[in-house]
Amino acid sequence: MESLRNLPKTEQLFYVAKIIKDKSLALMKEKSAIEEFIKNQMEINKNVDEYISCLGNVDAVSDDKFYEYLTKMLAKFHNAHLGVRYKKEVENRKYLNQHLLCLNNKVYAICDEKLLEVKKIGDKPIEEICQQMTPFIFYETNEWLDVQLCKYLNMTTLYDILDIDYSFIELENGQKLKVDTTKDYFNFLKCFPPYDLTDDKPYNYYLIQPNIIKINYITCDNKLKSDIEKFFEEIKERIEKEDIKNYILDVRGNPGGNSEIILPLLHYLRGKNITGVTLTDNRVFSSGTWAVRYAKEILNTTLIGQPLGQGNIRFGQSSGKIELSDDLIICYLEKLFDFSDVFKKSGAIKPDIEVPLTIEDLQNKKDKTLATALEYIKNKNREKI
Numbered sequence: 354m355e356s357l358r359n360l361p362k363t364e365q366l367f368y369v370a371k372i373i374k375d376k377s378l379a380l381m382k383e384k385s386a387i388e389e390f391i392k393n394q395m396e397i398n399k400n401v402d403e404y405i406s407c408l409g410n411v412d413a414v415s416d417d418k419f420y421e422y423l424t425k426m427l428a429k430f431h432n433a434h435l436g437v438r439y440k441k442e443v444e445n446r447k448y449l450n451q452h453l454l455c456l457n458n459k460v461y462a463i464c465d466e467k468l469l470e471v472k473k474i475g476d477k478p479i480e481e482i483c484q485q486m487t488p489f490i491f492y493e494t495n496e497w498l499d500v501q502l503c504k505y506l507n508m509t510t511l512y513d514i515l516d517i518d519y520s521f522i523e524l525e526n527g528q529k530l531k532v533d534t535t536k537d538y539f540n541f542l543k544c545f546p547p548y549d550l551t552d553d554k555p556y557n558y559y560l561i562q563p564n565i566i567k568i569n570y571i572t573c574d575n576k577l578k579s580d581i582e583k584f585f586e587e588i589k590e591r592i593e594k595e596d597i598k599n600y601i602l603d604v605r606g607n608p609g610g611n612s613e614i615i616l617p618l619l620h621y622l623r624g625k626n627i628t629g630v631t632l633t634d635n636r637v638f639s640s641g642t643w644a645v646r647y648a649k650e651i652l653n654t655t656l657i658g659q660p661l662g663q664g665n666i667r668f669g670q671s672s673g674k675i676e677l678s679d680d681l682i683i684c685y686l687e688k689l690f691d692f693s694d695v696f697k698k699s700g701a702i703k704p705d706i707e708v709p710l711t712i713e714d715l716q717n718k719k720d721k722t723l724a725t726a727l728e729y730i731k732n733k734n735r736e737k738i
Contacts, residue, residue: 354674354682361412362419365677366405366426372675373430373685374398377668380689387693390666401429416441420681421514424489432686433491433501433663434639434671440680447509447534451522454544455483455503456712462522462530463544468716470525475518486511494701496635497662503541509534542571545636546720547603555606556581558588565629565730566592567601567723568618573610573640585618592625599730600629601723602648605658609639612647619651628733630726633658633704639669642692642702649695656704657729658722665696 355372357365377398381391404426411422420439427435452463453471460479461468471479486505492498505511512519522530542555547569551557555571568588573581591597600622622629631654633645642663648654668686675683696702706729708722 354676356676358676358678362414363408363410363412366408366411366423369423369675369677369683370401370405370426372673373427373432373435374401376673376686377430377432377689380668380686384689384691386666386689386691389699397429397431401426404429416680421489423681423683424514427683428489428491430491431493432668433493433497434667434669434684434686435491436671436684438682438684442510445509445513447536448538449507449509449519450533450535451530452539452541452544453503453506453522454541454715455499455506456710456715459712460502460506461712462524464524464528464530468712469528471522472525473523474512475521477517482506482515482517485515485517489514493667494635494660494662494664496660496701497638500636500638500662507539507541542606544715545606545634546718546722547571547605547632548718548720556584558584558591560591560595560597561601561727564595564597565599565601565727566595566597567603569603570615570644571604571606573607573612573614573644575611575614578611578614581614582617585615585621588618589621592627598627599734600627601632601726601730602629602644602654603632603723604637604641604644604648605632605634605722606636607638607641607644608636609641612640612643615644615647616651619647623651628652630655630657630729632722632726633661633702634710634722635659635662635701637661638663645702646692646695655706655729657706657726658704658708659710660701660703660707663702664700665692665698665702666690 357368377394408422424437427437454461460471462471473479474482483502489511490501492501520532522532550569556569558566558568561567631645631648633656637645642661667690669690670688671684672687673685708725714721
């Protein structure tokens with residue numbers, strides 16, 4: 354862990370930026386990154402430098418204000434793996450009891466099990482609030498920005514920084530909802546497909562029709578490594594017993610962890626010549642993205658769903674740490690990943706068959722992505738006959 358403890362705040366900002374820039378430039382050189390990516394990264398670095406120079410001397414500002422400046426600076430790197438931990442923010446963080454979803458540039462409130470569009474929070478239009486929050490959010494693609502906006506619209510952190518009144522929410526029908534706050538985090542996983550998870554576990558499997566196995570792989574958290582490995586062994590036993598010929602690998606909502614956990618299962622499926630598809634959405638991030646890449650490489654899988662939350666080239670593995678004080682620690686990138694050999698187009702990794710997600714689907718818990726996958730497998734099996 355690098356320490357900048359004894360430096361004034363102005364210098365801390367400068368050296369945090371320098372450490373991240375130096376590391377990213379070294380990684381790009383080491384990996385021989387493509388010219389377009391390097392050019393974009395240099396423009397990002399320039400924007401960060403301009404931001405710091407415009408702030409001037411910030412040595413005398415409060416710790417809360419410094420955290421605000423620091424977060425906004427780090428967000429300018431457009432690297433979703435960067436992070437900042439401020440003890441006071443964590444201790445003071447609360448969540449809105451009126452849960453909000455962000456989808457297709459609109460925000461919806463869960464109200465009496467219905468989803469109603471939000472027009473205002475306090476006296477501000479929701480579009481304006483999202484615009485004000487965006488410069489503080491770490492993201493690389495617009496797909497991941499939607500995911501992070503959902504997170505921050507439900508946390509008090511950015512409302513407090515931006516001095517936004519969040520006591521009332523105004524809905525499309527003119528109804529105003531009073532908002533209370535709680536320390537309890539709401540699990541948004543249950544609002545989005547897959548809807549077939551059981552016992553709140555982020556992984557399970559079951560048979561669809563006689564010969565299709567659906568594998569829900571919604572986490573690769575290294576803490577669950579041994580449990581997931583046992584789960585994969587159960588899948589293998591079931592495949593052997595039932596002579597299963599098709600798989601549906603559902604990685605929607607997988608935020609990452611250990612990229613390698615899934616490899617033995619994928620090699621097994623290939624060895625058994627089991628064919629199928631992989632389901633994706635914008636909540637697939639970090640090592641979840643690796644699961645998609647491995648499935649494409651090893652199984653030549655067909656991707657069905659929505660674009661992923663990350664692009665084909667990005668920084669990752671935020672294991673580097675910069676200590677500014679006991680209460681303030683920065684996590685920064687340690688590796689550069691280039692998937693352009695598998696996914697040719699820049700920007701968010703896109704599925705082979707895109708299935709738009711609509712608010713009506715969420716309202717009715719209708720899983721169009723799964724329906725499209727089943728139809729695809731059915732047609733492929735017909736072709737074999």
